[in-house]
Amino acid sequence: AQSVTQLDSQVPVFEEAPVELRCNYSSSVSVYLFWYVQYPNQGLQLLLKYLSGSTLVESINGFEAEFNKSQTSFHLRKPSVHISDTAEYFCAVTINNNDMRFGAGTRLTVKP
Amino acid sequence: GAGVSQTPSNKVTEKGKYVELRCDPISGHTALYWYRQSLGQGPEFLIYFQGTGAADDSGLPNDRFFAVRPEGSVSTLKIQRTERGDSAVYLCASSRGLAGDxxxxxxxxxxxVL
Known part of the structure; x- marks a missing residue:
């Protein structure tokens, strides 16, 4: 069975600081990996995903994540965060059958 | 185009009652998913439809929960004899149905549930 662990439930950072949100997964087969974001009072939105190919994937708003097969990780990073990045971030994994397993989420709070 | 819509946005019911939750997927999406999200948790998979049939219902917690998608579009999640522990946000998602979509x-x- 596949599972996802997000190691930090809350991450407070100051504006313009770098941030890393950690995600580890367990699966005996190849997986697809996703990061979703939930802004306050909004629904879940895809941030970025890894299917195959280059292990580094990027989003349009400056986030990136690197798939590390040997460490079974898919950590999310941003070199300089903005107040508007304050949200809940969820790491998720699927295998061929498409049902998605989510981590418990990391609440990122960016302070001025 | 229109996104996924769910009705009602809020539902308050009494313990023991029956409820139906509706999901309208994005037009043309063959796959539809139901999740449950409790406070402070990530979404928990319940059931996945490909077309009209349930491709995977392994996440339904017990036989009080049932979902249908009779015409391959709109889906209804049905909960019988509701319990206070059923209180959560129920999420619906849709996709084209291809692996990794x-x-x-x-x-x-x-x-x-009161």
Whole structure:
């Protein structure tokens, strides 16, 4: 069975600081990996995903994540965060059958 | 185009009652998913439809929960004899149904069982 662990439930950072949100997964087969974001009072939105190919994937708003097969990780990073990045971030994994397993989420709070 | 919609946005019911939650997927999406999100947790998979049939219902917690998608579009999640522990946000998502496809989520239905 596949599972996802997000190691930090809350991450407070100051504006313009770098941030890393950690995600580890367990699966005996190849997986697809996703990061979703939930802004306050909004629904879940895809941030970025890894299917195959280059292990580094990027989003349009400056986030990136690197798939590390040997460490079974898919950590999310941003070199300089903005107040508007304050949200809940969820790491998720699927295998061929498409049902998605989510981590418990990391609440990122960016302070001025 | 229109995204995934869910109705009602909020539902308050009494313990023991029956409830139905509706999901309208994005037009043309063959796959539809139901999740449950409790406070402080990530979404928990319940059931996945490919077309009209349930391809995977392994996440339904017990036989009080049932979902249908009779025409391969709109889906209804049905909960019988509701319990206080059923209180959560119920999320619906849809996708084209190909492996690795992005799932597009609706705003959710907040169910409160008193």
């Amino acid at each position: 992005t799932q597009y989520f609706g705003p959710g239905t907040r169910l409160t």
